[in-house]
Amino acid sequence: MQWRYHMRKIIDWSMSGAAMMATLCGLIPLILISMHLLRRGISSINLDFFTHMPQPVGEPGGGMANAIIGTCLMVGIATAIALPIGLLGGLYLSEFGERRTGAAVRFAADMLNGIPSIVIGIFVYGFVVVPLGHFSAMAGGIALSIIMMPMILRNTEEMLRLVPHALREAALALGIPYWKTLLRVVLVTARRGIVTGILLALARIAGETAPLLFTALGNQFWSLRLDQPMAALPLQIFTYAISPFEEWQQQAWSGALVLIGIVVILSLLSRWMVRVPQVKTDG
Amino acid sequence: MDDHGQKLSTQHLQAWFGAHLALKEVSIDIPGNRVTAIIGPSGCGKSTLIRCMNRMHETIPSARAAGAVLLDGRSIYQQDPVQLRRQVGMIFQKPNPFPTMSIIDNVTAGLRLNGLRDRRRLEEIAAQCLQKAALWEEVKDKLRYPGAGLSGGQQQRLCIARALAVNPEVLLMDEPCSALDPISTSKIEELIHELRAHYTIVLVTHNMQQAARASDQTAFMYMGRLVECGETRQVFTTPKAQQTEDYITGRFG
Numbered sequence: 001m002q003w004r005y006h007m008r009k010i011i012d013w014s015m016s017g018a019a020m021m022a023t024l025c026g027l028i029p030l031i032l033i034s035m036h037l038l039r040r041g042i043s044s045i046n047l048d049f050f051t052h053m054p055q056p057v058g059e060p061g062g063g064m065a066n067a068i069i070g071t072c073l074m075v076g077i078a079t080a081i082a083l084p085i086g087l088l089g090g091l092y093l094s095e096f097g098e099r100r101t102g103a104a105v106r107f108a109a110d111m112l113n114g115i116p117s118i119v120i121g122i123f124v125y126g127f128v129v130v131p132l133g134h135f136s137a138m139a140g141g142i143a144l145s146i147i148m149m150p151m152i153l154r155n156t157e158e159m160l161r162l163v164p165h166a167l168r169e170a171a172l173a174l175g176i177p178y179w180k181t182l183l184r185v186v187l188v189t190a191r192r193g194i195v196t197g198i199l200l201a202l203a204r205i206a207g208e209t210a211p212l213l214f215t216a217l218g219n220q221f222w223s224l225r226l227d228q229p230m231a232a233l234p235l236q237i238f239t240y241a242i243s244p245f246e247e248w249q250q251q252a253w254s255g256a257l258v259l260i261g262i263v264v265i266l267s268l269l270s271r272w273m274v275r276v277p278q279v280k281t282d283g
Numbered sequence: 284m285d286d287h288g289q290k291l292s293t294q295h296l297q298a299w300f301g302a303h304l305a306l307k308e309v310s311i312d313i314p315g316n317r318v319t320a321i322i323g324p325s326g327c328g329k330s331t332l333i334r335c336m337n338r339m340h341e342t343i344p345s346a347r348a349a350g351a352v353l354l355d356g357r358s359i360y361q362q363d364p365v366q367l368r369r370q371v372g373m374i375f376q377k378p379n380p381f382p383t384m385s386i387i388d389n390v391t392a393g394l395r396l397n398g399l400r401d402r403r404r405l406e407e408i409a410a411q412c413l414q415k416a417a418l419w420e421e422v423k424d425k426l427r428y429p430g431a432g433l434s435g436g437q438q439q440r441l442c443i444a445r446a447l448a449v450n451p452e453v454l455l456m457d458e459p460c461s462a463l464d465p466i467s468t469s470k471i472e473e474l475i476h477e478l479r480a481h482y483t484i485v486l487v488t489h490n491m492q493q494a495a496r497a498s499d500q501t502a503f504m505y506m507g508r509l510v511e512c513g514e515t516r517q518v519f520t521t522p523k524a525q526q527t528e529d530y531i532t533g534r535f536g
Contacts (some may be wrong), residue, residue: 098344156357166379170442173339174393175369184396188383 034260044250049258054220054236057245064255066118066222067236070137071262073224074216074232075206077141082148085199089149090156091182092195097157105159109150120146121211129215137223137230140216144205151204155197159190192274199270203263209234233259289353290315290483291336291371291453296350298331298340305331307507308350313500318475318484319496320515322491324530327486328507333455336485338364339372354453369393372451376458378438380430380445386413386422389430389441393449403531408448417474428477436467443474447507453483461489491531495519503527 048063055062055144089109093102124143129135163186171181187194212218218235219228233255291313298306306328313319321329326452334340335348338359352359359367380389388395390409399405409426413419418440422433428440439459446454460468466467474485486495494501495515502512503526511518511527522528529535 164379166375166377167381169339169342169375170379170381170445171372171392171396172342173337173368173373173375174396174445175365175367176396177365178391180396185381185392191383202378 022231036119037211037253037257037260041248041253041255044254046255047087049254053056053222054251055247057243057248060247062251064231064233064236064251064258066219067231067233067255068258069224070216070219070231071206074137074144074212074230076150076281077138077226078148078205079154079198079202081142081145081237082152082201086149086170086198087156087194089153091187093153093157094160095182107155112146112150113154116210117143117147117208118210118213121214124211127213132227134227134231135215135217137226140212140230140232141226143211143215146210147208147211148201148205151160151201152198155201156190156194159193159197160186162193163189165262174258195273196270199266199273203266206262206266208257209238233262288315289313290318290355290486292349292353293335294353295330296332296335296348296352298328298335298348299346300331300343301345304347305417305507306335309504309507309509311502311509311512313483314384315483316479316481317499318479318486318497318500319500320494320532321485321487321502321504322489322494323504325489327504329504330457330506333457333485333487335370336453336455337372337373340370364406370451371453371455372446372449374439374442374446374454374456374459376463378435378442380433380438380441382429382431384430385427386430386433386441387426390444390448392445397449409444412444412447413441415447415478416440417470417477418444434467436463436470439463439467440474441470443471443478447478451482453485454478456484456486458487458489460493468493491519501531503530505530 006113017261019148037256041152048061050063050068051065052061053066054064056185074234089105093106096102097106121143124139124146128139128142132139167185168181171185174177176185212235213234216232216235219231223230237252237259240248240255289312292311296306296309299303309328309332311332319340321332322511323329328465331340336352336359340346340348341364350395354362354370357484359371380480381392384392387406387409389397390412394405394408410423413422418437420534421437422428423443431436439462443454443459443506460471461477463471472493475486479499486494486498488497498515501515501518503510503518505523505526509524511524518527519531524529
């Protein structure tokens with residue numbers, strides 16, 4: 001009896017230890033990447049980086065203002081397209097997903113989620129860029145929206161499904177119409193998880209490079225025209241990192257740091273949104 | 284208000300979940316301004332019966348019902364279910380306040396979500412309903428706090444206040460005390476006793492003492508059938524059916 005108890009203790013300890021080691025191993029790449037980026041990139045991060053245009057080769061300084069704005073614009077376009085479709089589609093799946101069409105939509109969304117982003121880039125190249133005759137920010141935004149939409153859709157569905165059935169019943173039993181129950185009770189209850197999903201999808205597409213290569217192309221100059229090629233942070237990083245010029249490579253490190261910074265901020269924001277509200281009690 | 288005529292009645296009511304027949308030809312009369320307790324072992328169809336009375340039964344996919352349910356002599360199946368549910372309120376087994384809403388917003392949810400915006404009026408109604416639900420004294424200083432922060436018994440009384448706010452005539456209570464401790468239970472029972480003056484109450488319960496204490500009329504159900512229905516005193520002292528006697532004396536169930 002005693003021996004068995006000790007054995008159990010030992011297994012308990014070693015399993016906990018193994019789980020902890022695995023967690024550490026998972027964190028190591030993140031820590032290494034962040035430290036490396038900070039070390040290499042921080043030196044040229046300054047106000048100019050956010051407000052100035054890229055300088056020609058050989059001239060020091062300059063920034064990536066056009067790429068930062070470009071990324072924001074294209075992510076904005078993608079969100080404007082993907083958000084309504086994703087939210088309404090998720091609502092459809094969670095409410096009527098038991099039907100056969102629901103299964104088909106769910107399957108399609110999962111497939112779309114699994115398609116490599118470069119394939120989506122090529123697809124948009126064929127369907128938007130070629131017919132219009134030129135690369136454009138619009139095409140970039142569309143490509144990003146195709147990546148974003150199934151993520152939002154499936155996450156919204158999952159979050160809505162987490163809302164206890166008892167709440168729908170409570171609302172329906174009060175004589176609240178079904179559609180109002182959905183909008184004012186179910187959606188509102190799930191909003192934190194839904195918003196988190198949207199922010200994570202934003203963070204994901206903000207860093208996508210491949211789909212932009214064939215669509216937005218990138219631009220060394222200041223451009224806000226949606227029908228023209230546009231710069232984006234990941235594209236600029238890509239171009240600069242493979243260039244032979246040291247200044248550009250340095251800029252690429254800083255660009256990567258800014259990109260990671262944006263992702264971290266979005267993640268923190270989403271964390272903050274799902275924080276458990278402190279239930280106030282006065283004794 | 285002391286009219287004890289039939290408020291609600293079912294005639295040959297049958298209800299299905301898919302192919303499973305959960306209610307078999309149930310005909311019961313619920314008198315107005317009285318408490319009718321429905322007792323019976325788990326799975327006997329007592330919850331299904333009251334869920335047919337406000338058409339919540341049909342919100343479950345694959346569920347359907349046949350037969351008649353009359354409210355004030357009118358078939359509820361010819362009425363708009365949304366309107367009907369404002370007349371026939373429901374309290375559930377587990378307290379289910381809306382977690383995103385404050386105490387006061389929970390109480391007025393039914394009114395606000397149906398378009399009433401007058402803040403003054405809403406606050407008035409909330410105060411009245413919380414008083415009726417015997418919760419006012421405990422929450423009057425924290426109306427803006429989350430409803431989910433209350434204890435289980437308080438949450439259930441909050442749910443009762445919420446149901447009262449849409450001004451129903453009938454209250455269906457589906458084992459409202461089964462998730463509560465004895466003190467909260469006795470508070471809810473007292474409340475049921477007071478509400479009886481103004482509402483018609485149908486109380487589903489597992490607890491025979493509760494039925495005996497809180498109700499005027501008791502119905503015993505078994506295997507989807509209504510076995511017996513009569514004055515509570517009569518059902519508990521001189522039951523007509525052998526099954527009823529076996530159940531209330533604890534021989535099964």
